[in-house]
Structure formats: structure tokens, C-alpha cells
Amino acid sequence: MIKVKAVVKNFIDGDVITKVLKGISFEVPKGQFLSIMGPSGAGKSTLLYQMSLLDKPTSGSIIIDETDTSHLKEAEATRFRLKNFGFVFQESALIPEFTALENTLLPSLMLGDNYTKARNDAVKIFTSFGMLNQIDHLPSQLSGGEQQRVSVIRAILKKPKILFADEPTANLDTARSRDLMSALLQLHQQGQTIIMVSHEEEFAKMAQRMLYMRDGQIEKDMIL
Amino acid sequence: MPTQSNSLRLIIRTAFFIASKSIQRGSLIVKFVTIFILLLTFLNLIVVGGLLVGITEDVGAKVKDSLTGDVFIEPAKEYNYIQNTGDIFSLLHGFPDTHYSPRLTSGASIEYEYKNVDSGKNPPRVSAVIAGIDPLLEAQVTNIDQRVIAGSFLNENWDSIVLGSSLVDGYTSSKTGSGSTLGHVLIGDKVRVRFSNNNLLEFTVVGIINSKSSAVDQRAFINQKILRQLLFSAGGYNLFYSEIAVVTPDNITPASLIEELRNIPRGDRNDVKSSDEAIPSAVGDLKKAFGLIGNIVSATALLVGIITVFVIIFVNVSSRRRYLGILKAQGISAPTLILSYVFQIIFYMLVGVILGAITLFVFLQPYFIRNPISLPMAEGRLFLTSSYISIRVIILFISSIISAFIPAWLIIRQNTLDAILGR
Numbered sequence: 001m002i003k004v005k006a007v008v009k010n011f012i013d014g015d016v017i018t019k020v021l022k023g024i025s026f027e028v029p030k031g032q033f034l035s036i037m038g039p040s041g042a043g044k045s046t047l048l049y050q051m052s053l054l055d056k057p058t059s060g061s062i063i064i065d066e067t068d069t070s071h072l073k074e075a076e077a078t079r080f081r082l083k084n085f086g087f088v089f090q091e092s093a094l095i096p097e098f099t100a101l102e103n104t105l106l107p108s109l110m111l112g113d114n115y116t117k118a119r120n121d122a123v124k125i126f127t128s129f130g131m132l133n134q135i136d137h138l139p140s141q142l143s144g145g146e147q148q149r150v151s152v153i154r155a156i157l158k159k160p161k162i163l164f165a166d167e168p169t170a171n172l173d174t175a176r177s178r179d180l181m182s183a184l185l186q187l188h189q190q191g192q193t194i195i196m197v198s199h200e201e202e203f204a205k206m207a208q209r210m211l212y213m214r215d216g217q218i219e220k221d222m223i224l
Numbered sequence: 225m226p227t228q229s230n231s232l233r234l235i236i237r238t239a240f241f242i243a244s245k246s247i248q249r250g251s252l253i254v255k256f257v258t259i260f261i262l263l264l265t266f267l268n269l270i271v272v273g274g275l276l277v278g279i280t281e282d283v284g285a286k287v288k289d290s291l292t293g294d295v296f297i298e299p300a301k302e303y304n305y306i307q308n309t310g311d312i313f314s315l316l317h318g319f320p321d322t323h324y325s326p327r328l329t330s331g332a333s334i335e336y337e338y339k340n341v342d343s344g345k346n347p348p349r350v351s352a353v354i355a356g357i358d359p360l361l362e363a364q365v366t367n368i369d370q371r372v373i374a375g376s377f378l379n380e381n382w383d384s385i386v387l388g389s390s391l392v393d394g395y396t397s398s399k400t401g402s403g404s405t406l407g408h409v410l411i412g413d414k415v416r417v418r419f420s421n422n423n424l425l426e427f428t429v430v431g432i433i434n435s436k437s438s439a440v441d442q443r444a445f446i447n448q449k450i451l452r453q454l455l456f457s458a459g460g461y462n463l464f465y466s467e468i469a470v471v472t473p474d475n476i477t478p479a480s481l482i483e484e485l486r487n488i489p490r491g492d493r494n495d496v497k498s499s500d501e502a503i504p505s506a507v508g509d510l511k512k513a514f515g516l517i518g519n520i521v522s523a524t525a526l527l528v529g530i531i532t533v534f535v536i537i538f539v540n541v542s543s544r545r546r547y548l549g550i551l552k553a554q555g556i557s558a559p560t561l562i563l564s565y566v567f568q569i570i571f572y573m574l575v576g577v578i579l580g581a582i583t584l585f586v587f588l589q590p591y592f593i594r595n596p597i598s599l600p601m602a603e604g605r606l607f608l609t610s611s612y613i614s615i616r617v618i619i620l621f622i623s624s625i626i627s628a629f630i631p632a633w634l635i636i637r638q639n640t641l642d643a644i645l646g647r
Contacts, residue, residue: 052553054644095245095547109237111234112234138249
């Protein structure tokens with residue numbers, strides 16, 4: 001369960017204060033696939049960064065499973081993300097000298113899994129994603145869609161409580177975007193909580209629930 | 225919650241994993257340049273300083289081998305001659321395989337071509353220390369009999385004289401018409417020596433020696449019996465000596481012998497020194513100056529090396545800021561990522577040191593043994609001891625870690641979101 005309570009985010013540049021999030025509140029129950037949509041500058045990515053502890057709100061609080069994350073220090077927030085979150089970003093940003101498999105293993109190793117266990121878990125997921133043959137490929141040997149699927153595998157390998165996806169289809173063509181969305185839907189059917197930001201209505205509407213944002217506020221909260 | 229030691233273990237393990245893959249598949253050019261710079265830094269640290277230390281060590285060795293031996297005895301300042309030489313000789317006789325050469329010295333002026341000079345003009349003349357030696361005893365203690373560059377070493381003839389190369393011209397490259405020498409003296413030529421008591425005697429030059437120790441090369445050597453007769457015409461001064469050089473076998477330490485020599489009756493009236501203590505002050509100053517120059521050159525080389533490594537790591541980390549930001553977002557901690565860079569630089573440093581050691585011991589050291597740098601006062605060879613090398617490897621190790629840690633820390637500590645968004 002995620003509780004977003006009166007979250008305000010202001011950006012200050014000299015004397016200019018830009019109010020990006022204007023007191024947003026909502027809750028996300030466990031297992032929900034939530035998409036956040038809206039025009040450019042609506043504050044949807046900023047909201048995702050506050051919820052995923054990549055940024056700190058100016059005021060308000062984010063409570064995740066009874067933990068008020070607003071008091072976490074940098075190192076504690078990093079540890080919290082490691083244990084609870086997975087991320088898929090607009091660009092896959094896989095480390096170029098690591099194979100597809102190795103790119104996915106780091107969070108699991110950091111959590112304490114031994115290499116063999118982490119590798120076996122990863123192979124299972126690569127198989128379910130139809131990417132077993134690409135397991136030893138370097139990122140440069142993968143297509144954009146394949147790279148993004150590897151970044152999904154990296155995000156879910158450690159079985160995070162919440163998967164955050166920030167415009168995951170932005171750099172993919174329609175066919176590959178649909179492939180990626182079907183992968184996310186499959187994860188959701190397995191009980192994965194997903195919070196996705198997208199500016200593409202077709203994909204945002206594939207979620208279970210959609211928040212439509214405008215000017216730093218939630219304009220619509222729709223169950224789909 | 226993981227324990228602190230468990231967290232540390234996970235950090236080290238993950239950092240090692242990242243580092244090993246980066247080393248395995250990272251840019252060949254970056255790897256090559258980094259290793260090459262560390263190799264050059266290692267060689268700079270070792271070779272330049274090693275050569276300078278080698279020169280100063282050789283200067284000291286030359287003084288020891290040609291003048292002082294392991295232990296050097298002189299009279300204390302207030303005495304003209306060594307006191308209680310009888311007890312000294314008795315004591316030295318008691319040490320097996322210990323050799324000594326007692327010398328009698330006197331200030332004198334040496335003249336050359338005095339028969340050919342026009343009346344009213346002065347012949348070439350130099351002031352020098354005349355050392356009266358026993359050639360056989362001297363050969364057991366010093367190597368000056370092997371340093372003859374013209375003619376032969378001192379023989380039994382009463383009028384033989386051997387001149388140090390600094391007193392003459394033409395025998396070494398550094399002595400050409402300096403004006404403070406006798407000129408180009410040939411073997412068999414006559415020189416005239418005026419002693420401090422105004423006794424004047426003509427000698428035949430039988431040899432020229434070049435020991436590369438200025439204290440020796442500014443001397444002239446004659447038979448001790450002749451000098452004793454010239455200085456002490458009244459006789460009865462057979463135990464008067466100006467200096468005694470002693471060499472000890474390996475099983476007798478100079479320090480223990482010095483202690484015993486100081487403890488003989490009236491031993492405090494003599495100045496008993498080790499070879500290091502007996503080095504002339506100018507040579508000591510030279511050693512200090514070369515040591516300082518060596519340290520400055522090494523420090524500069526180290527600074528240039530670590531700044532270059534710093535820049536390489538800084539550029540490398542900066543270009544990966546986005547990847548590192550995403551890893552931090554996934555929960556890979558900053559210390560893990562910084563440590564991965566430290567592990568990489570340790571690996572590159574070890575490779576650089578190993579390649580440097582191969583270059584050093586397979587190529588450079590044999591080269592300098594075959595072709596030492598020839599200087600007027602010494603021959604420059606690489607001075608390499610395990611402690612000398614170990615200290616420099618440790619310095620390079622620590623410096624390399626710092627040069628990797630700082631740029632990695634500067635970039636990785638930045639805000640995670642800024643790194644991901646490229647702000």
C-alpha cells in the first residue's frame with residue numbers, strides 16, 4: 001500500500017519558484033497497475049520521482065507499507081529502494097560492458113543472493129520473456145526493444161514490491177511498445193504493483209487505473 | 225536488517241563484480257593508457273631516484289674502497305698523530321682476517337718541469353697530501369693498486385711516487401688544463417716534493433691512479449719509510465701514524481670493532497669512525513643533495529602520474545554518470561560504485577607494477593650494470609633494494625587509490641535523479 005499525502009514539490013531557481021506538484025494525495029493498493037498520464041509539464045514524472053524516493057517532496061509525505069519515507073536519509077533511501085523498488089526508465093541505460101544477464105544481476109547480488117541463485121532466477125525470467133538466446137549478448141548486440149525488456153528483467157529480478165516505469169515505451173516503435181506493455185501486464189497479472197508514467201494514451205489505458213494530471217494536480221482518477 | 229559486516233561484505237562483493245566485468249570488457253584504449261601511465265610512474269619512481277641514489281652510494285663506496293675501509297682511525301683534533309698505536313695494532317691482530325693499513329701523511333707541494341723553467345718563472349706546482357704507505361698492506365685494505373690508469377702501482381724503490389689523477393692533466397676526461405695541476409706528467413718523469421719541514425726530494429713518477437674518490441685522487445703516494453725519514457730525521461717515531469684504514473671480515477661488525485678501539489687506553493684521543501662517518505663532508509653534502517633531487521623528481525613524477533590517472537577516471541566516471549545514476553536508483557549504494565573504481569585502479573596498478581618490474585629487472589638493471597653512467601666521482605648504476613622498491617610500490621598503491629577514489633566520489637555522490645536526467 002502506498003499513501004501519497006498532500007505532496008507539494010516546488011523548484012526554486014533564484015527568486016523564481018515553480019510549483020510543480022500542488023498538494024497531491026491518493027493511495028495505491030497492493031497489486032494495482034496505475035498509470036499516470038497528462039500533458040508535458042503536468043508533473044507526472046516529478047510525482048513518480050517523489051514516490052520512488054529519487055527526490056524529496058517540498059512538503060507532504062509518502063508512506064509505503066507503514067514506513068514514512070520522508071525521514072529517510074540518502075543511504076537509507078538507497079537501501080529502501082534496493083529492497084522494495086524496481087525501475088524501468090525511458091532509456092534502458094544498460095551498462096555497455098556487461099552482458100544482458102550481468103546487467104540484471106547487480107541488485108540481487110547487492111541484496112545478498114549468491115551468484116548461482118541470482119543467475120538461475122534471471123535465466124527463468126529471461127526464458128519467460130523469450131530472451132534466453134540473448135542472455136550473453138552485450139547491450140550493443142541487442143535491439144532497443146530487447147534492451148528495454150532486459151531493463152524490465154533487471155527491475156523485477158529481485159521481486160520488488162513496486163515497479164516504477166517512467167515513460168518505458170517512449171523510445172520504442174509501436175510494435176515493441178506493445179510487446180513491452182504485454183510484459184508489464186503479465187507481471188501485473190502475477191500480482192506485481194506497477195506505477196507507470198506515460199504520455200501515450202493507448203498504453204496508459206492498458207493499466208488498471210489511470211490518474212490524469214494537469215498543472216501539478218490530479219484532474220481525473222479513473223478505474224479502467 | 226543486515227549486520228554492518230554483512231553489508232560491507234555485500235558492498236565488496238558487488239563492487240568486485242562490477243570491477244571485474246569492467247576490467248574484462250572495458251575500453252582497451254582506457255585500459256592501455258591507464259596501465260601505461262602507471263607503468264611509467266612506477267619506473268619514474270624507481271629509476272630516476274635509483275640512479276641518483278646509486279651514484280651517491282657509489283661515491284660512498286669509492287671512498288670506502290679507496291681510502292677508509294670499514295673502520296677509519298684518525299687522531300682527535302688536538303693531536304697530530306694517532307695515540308697508542310701499539311695497543312691498536314695488538315687489538316687488530318687479535319681479530320682474524322682483519323687487515324689494516326697504517327698511513328703517515330704530510331702536507332707538501334709538488335713541482336714539475338722545474339729544470340726546464342726559465343729563471344724568474346715558477347714551475348707548475350700543486351699543494352697535495354703526501355701519503356706514506358706500505359704498498360703490500362695498502363693492497364689488502366683498499367683497491368687503489370687496481371685503480372692505476374697509467375704506469376704501475378707504488379714499488380719498493382725509495383724515489384717512487386704515484387700521483388692522484390686530480391694532480392695531473394690528460395689522464396681523465398675531466399682534467400684538461402685546469403691550471404691547478406702539474407700539467408701532463410708522463411710516467412718516468414721527475415717531480416720534486418717540498419715537505420712541510422722544507423725537506424726537498426726528487427721522485428720518479430711510476431704511476432697515476434684514478435679512484436674516482438676526490439680525497440684519494442688529490443693525493444700522492446710514496447713509500448712510508450722514505451716519508452718517515454724525511455719527516456722525523458731524528459728517528460724514534462716508528463709508531464707515529466696519521467690514519468689507519470681497517471677492513472673487517474663479514475663475521476665482525478665495524479660497530480663492534482669501533483667500540484673496542486674506543487675502549488683501549490687513550491682511545492678517546494683518537495677519532496674512530498665507520499666508513500659512513502668518515503665520508504668527507506663534501507661527499508656527504510653531495511649525497512644529501514642527490515637524495516633530495518631524487519625525491520623531488522620522484523614526487524613530481526608521482527604527481528604527474530596520479531593527476532593523469534585522476535583525469536582518466538574523472539572522464540570515465542563522468543561519461544557514465546547516467547548509468548551510475550540508474551544503478552543508484554536500483555539500490556546499488558554509492559560506496560559500492562566508488563569501491564568498484566578503486567578495485568579497477570588497484571588491478572591496473574598491479575599490472576603496471578608487474579610490467580614495470582619486468583622492464584626494470586630484465587632490461588634496465590642489466591643495461592646500467594653493463595653501461596654505468598660515468599661521472600667524475602662515481603659510476604651511476606641502479607640502486608635497487610627490496611625496501612627501496614617496496615616503499616615506492618606502497619606510495620604508488622596509496623596514490624593510485626586516492627587518484628581513483630576522489631573523482632569517483634566527486635561524481636557518484638551527486639544527486640541520483642540529476643545523474644539519471646543528465647542535469
